[in-house]
Amino acid sequence: xxxxxxxxxxxxxxxxxxxxxxxxxxxxxxxxxxxxxxxxxxxxxxxxxxxxxxxxxxxxxxxxxxxxxxxxxxxxxxxxxxxxxxxxxxxxxxxxxxxxxxxxxxxxxxxxxxxxxxxxxxxxxxxxxxxxxxxxxxxxxxxxxxxxxxxxxxxxxxxxxxxxxxxxxxxxxxxxxxxxxxxxxxxxxxxxxxxxxxxxxxxxxxxxxxxxxxxxxxxxxxxxxxxxxxxxxxxxxxxxxxxxxxxxxxxxxxxxxxxxxxxxxxxxxxxxxxxxxxxxxxxxxxxxxxxxxxxxxxxxxxxxxxxxxxxxxx
Amino acid sequence: xxxxxxxxxxxxxxxxxxxxxxxxxxxxxxxxxxxxxxxxxxxxxxxxxxxxxxxxxxxxxxxxxxxxxxxxxxxxxxxxxxxxxxxxxxxxxxxxxxxxxxxxxxxxxxxxxxxxxxxxxxxxxxxxxxxxxxxxxxxxxxxxxxxxxxxxxxxxxxxxxxxxxxxxxxxxxxxxxxxxxxxxxxxxxxxxxxxxxxxxxxxxxxxxxxxxxxxxxxxxxxxxxxxxxxxxxxxxxxxxxxxxxxxxx
Numbered sequence: 024x025x026x027x028x029x030x031x032x033x034x035x036x037x038x039x040x041x042x043x044x045x046x047x048x049x050x051x052x053x054x055x056x057x058x059x060x061x062x063x064x065x066x067x068x069x070x071x072x073x074x075x076x077x078x079x080x081x082x083x084x085x086x087x088x089x090x091x092x093x094x095x096x097x098x099x100x101x102x103x104x105x106x107x108x109x110x111x112x113x114x115x116x117x118x119x120x121x122x123x124x125x126x127x128x129x130x131x132x133x134x135x136x137x138x139x140x141x142x143x144x145x146x147x148x149x150x151x152x153x154x155x156x157x158x159x160x161x162x163x164x165x166x167x168x169x170x171x172x173x174x175x176x177x178x179x180x181x182x183x184x185x186x187x188x189x190x191x192x193x194x195x196x197x198x199x200x201x202x203x204x205x206x207x208x209x210x211x212x213x214x215x216x217x218x219x220x221x222x223x224x225x226x227x228x229x230x231x232x233x234x235x236x237x238x239x240x241x242x243x244x245x246x247x248x249x250x251x252x253x254x255x256x257x258x259x260x261x262x263x264x265x266x267x268x269x270x271x272x273x274x275x276x277x278x279x280x281x282x283x284x285x286x287x288x289x290x291x292x293x294x295x296x297x298x299x300x301x302x303x304x305x306x307x308x309x310x311x312x313x314x315x316x317x318x319x320x321x322x323x324x325x326x327x328x329x330x331x332x333x334x335x336x337x
Numbered sequence: 338x339x340x341x342x343x344x345x346x347x348x349x350x351x352x353x354x355x356x357x358x359x360x361x362x363x364x365x366x367x368x369x370x371x372x373x374x375x376x377x378x379x380x381x382x383x384x385x386x387x388x389x390x391x392x393x394x395x396x397x398x399x400x401x402x403x404x405x406x407x408x409x410x411x412x413x414x415x416x417x418x419x420x421x422x423x424x425x426x427x428x429x430x431x432x433x434x435x436x437x438x439x440x441x442x443x444x445x446x447x448x449x450x451x452x453x454x455x456x457x458x459x460x461x462x463x464x465x466x467x468x469x470x471x472x473x474x475x476x477x478x479x480x481x482x483x484x485x486x487x488x489x490x491x492x493x494x495x496x497x498x499x500x501x502x503x504x505x506x507x508x509x510x511x512x513x514x515x516x517x518x519x520x521x522x523x524x525x526x527x528x529x530x531x532x533x534x535x536x537x538x539x540x541x542x543x544x545x546x547x548x549x550x551x552x553x554x555x556x557x558x559x560x561x562x563x564x565x566x567x568x569x570x571x572x573x574x575x576x577x578x579x580x581x582x583x584x585x586x
Contacts, residue, residue: 028441033441136427142389142414144412144414144444146410
């Protein structure tokens with residue numbers, strides 16, 4: 024005899040399993056993992072190369088009896104070698120999260136099984152909780168993969184030794200990264216639940232993602248769209264004009280890509296001196312509030328989903 | 338007098354100001370096979386959606402197996418099974434995988450064993466490991482019936498169960514429904530268009546026209562009064578006049 028798990032847990036487990044079987048989700052998740060590996064390799068490769076050149080130069084200088092300068096690798100925070108990861112998370116991580124969130128509800132709606140689920144002895148709240156739990160689990164898994172890659176990279180670089188504080192900062196960066204992906208996952212879930220057609224359910228969050236990643240940073244931080252995918256040039260002081268001051272106040276709290284970049288830069292020690300987030304809300308707080316808001320919207324959409332008319336219009 | 342298995346008390350539903358089900362009141366006793374007749378758009382499916390707690394009524398109420406559909410929806414759901422007109426399942430899963438999922442959601446203690454039992458009962462064990470995506474309408478209908486009886490419900494709701502089935506499929510489904518009623522004591526609530534099926538299967542019938550109940554009686558009374566299937570058809574047509582049907586069309 025099997026012990027009866029709660030209906031919400033059943034929905035969560037089954038939904039996560041179904042979504043993982045989907046080719047699009049598998050491909051995007053794989054791409055995310057590959058890009059995380061690439062970002063770690065780029066940081067590792069750059070640091071190793073500089074270190075090797077320094078060691079050769081130091082040996083030469085020592086043999087020549089000349090003074091040996093300090094290792095440039097040790098002049099910057101070792102955490103900053105992970106800065107490329109923040110860009111890949113903002114791009115492919117957020118997009119993967121949207122697709123995961125969308126498919127979590129889309130699989131039930133497209134299959135047309137909502138009436139058969141709706142007549143089972145589980146409340147709408149259990150159904151909503153199950154879907155959100157499945158999303159949380161999958162996003163945490165993506166975040167965990169990125170975390171393992173980051174930790175492995177630092178352990179493979181003998182010249183770098185992280186202090187306890189730096190390990191904590193790295194953990195903070197992974198938490199913020201997971202939170203950021205979670206926001207987009209919840210937006211994907213909410214849109215997939217609310218939209219009448221499958222296409223709109225996917226296009227809506229993708230449009231929002233494009234706006235947050237490439238358009239709002241232009242208005243709040245005077246950032247060119249192409250610069251948005253560069254972790255260094257993304258962090259510059261916007262012009263001291265009334266437009267940018269106003270835009271920072273109005274759009275700063277919703278400019279989530281900016282908030283994520285500033286939070287990442289602060290945690291990974293690559294935020295240039297004198298530059299601060301244009302928003303009046305601290306970046307991490309901003310991301311927490313956005314997660315809460317996206318979660319509330321997803322919850323409302325899920326608990327109000329009609330079990331009789333839940334199918335997508337074709 | 339025992340409490341009826343299903344009691345509708347001025348059950349009403351409306352969409353965008355249009356009344357789909359209009360103050361429907363009737364009782365259905367335990368162990369009945371109840372046939373619910375009506376033209377397209379009469380409100381039969383809407384009634385089933387309310388009784389299965391899939392939709393909340395605009396006003397009025399109903400009890401199913403002694404539980405109120407509005408205040409005790411979970412208790413109602415524990416006691417009912419439902420086969421929609423078009424059975425939709427997860428196409429990428431096998432029949433058994435679909436059924437195990439629904440059995441778990443229904444709180445069945447040993448889902449795998451119960452699924453095997455039900456598939457055996459419905460004589461479709463051969464479908465267990467096949468993906469549902471490739472199933473014919475008849476096969477889907479069988480798996481649909483299987484998911485509805487996994488938890489041995491007291492009441493089984495069938496929405497146009499024979500729609501789209503060939504004569505062999507119709508007969509097979511009719512036999513299964515009769516078996517579930519006689520062997521397991523399930524009360525059956527069946528929406529249908531087929532008057533011949535009503536006469537062969539049902540113990541009582543009701544006719545719905547434009548959301549209003551226009552006839553409700555036991556089948557013996559109907560046949561005694563109106564005679565054979567042809568007379569029953571006459572009765573149905575007289576209750577849902579052509580003029581009214583034209584309005585719907």
